[in-house]
Amino acid sequence: MSGYLDDLSGHVSDSVKGGGTRRADAQRNRERILQAARDLVREPGELKLNAVAKACGIGQGTLYRHFPTREDLLAEVYRHEVDELVAAAPRLLATHQPLDALAEWFDRVAAYARVKRDVFAAVEAATWRDLAAHSLGPIGEAVELLLAAGRSAGGVRADAEARDVIVLISWLSRLDDAELDARGPRLLSILVDGLRAHHP
Template identity: 65%
Template sequence: MEPRHRRADAAGNRARIIQAARAVIANADEIKLNAIAKEAGVGQGTLYRHFPTREDLLAEVYREDVEELVAAAPALLAEHQPVTALARWFDRVADYAQVKRGVFAAVEAAVWQDLAAHSLGPIGDALTTLLEAGKADGTIRSDVDARDVILLIGCLTRVEEDEWDAKARHLLRIVLDGLRRRP
């Protein structure tokens, strides 16, 4: 029973570290591992056992965010009409992109390439699911695909931090309006 308890504790520590890292990335100008450990309620040794380097931790935050974003597409389609599902998915993209900016700024180029390769496929697949549902019900233009939208939402990388709250979701609403099929 004791080993299971430790594994559950270890899993809990790992989850708290990732959650704390996500909060620090979103709210701090500088990403400090000691601040993440403190926020997670663990010692630095525990943090380093789970994530030997800062890049390992940031990469895991990014990977989890990608997984959540991808999983959201079919869940949103199950609850909403395609255009509404796409709009709500774009809201999540804005949150994801804000964290991604912090992660990419902190991660070395080689790690960045690995992360980009990990996310573009699954995100493109999730976006295709949303677009195809909208095309099927006649609310989304038939001449757009996931790559078109990914290129358009790439504009988020150019939004300055001090204008993020005012511009990110606004730009995504403009993209959404451009995707709508016109009579």
């Protein structure tokens, strides 16, 4: 059991330490798999699990232990991206003024939009509908956290709603890479300006 101490000596047993090392190795492998899949899903053609295993230098057996199917892997790539996006909101508010935090968060939204587009194009319709349904709540909560901080500070207009922002940023995932690079920053800048409170 994690944290089990040998008698009263205060020393963690070797078997527990070994288990902890194995868990840490497994977590590192999982992260490497997700990063490789995130990179490879952008390439033309169907994502191949053997290509993912080769890219991160692990055996296919190790990959299959983490992700038995291609859809399992792609779904987790998307969920991981959502988790990173959602976790960024409070971190940014801790170090930035609310409106600046919102602008920085929108920069991350552009990267999320690429992953969403590529993953949703590669999985079955039922899978992406399920992923979209489950990610809407956490992303909406992150947007509301940023907007609420901005409203409290007087920098964000009082009538701005999280749903408004989600509808507008959802269009980013419909753009190809060239258009996202060319238009994305400008579109997000326009959105920030539209959310800004205008004081007489």
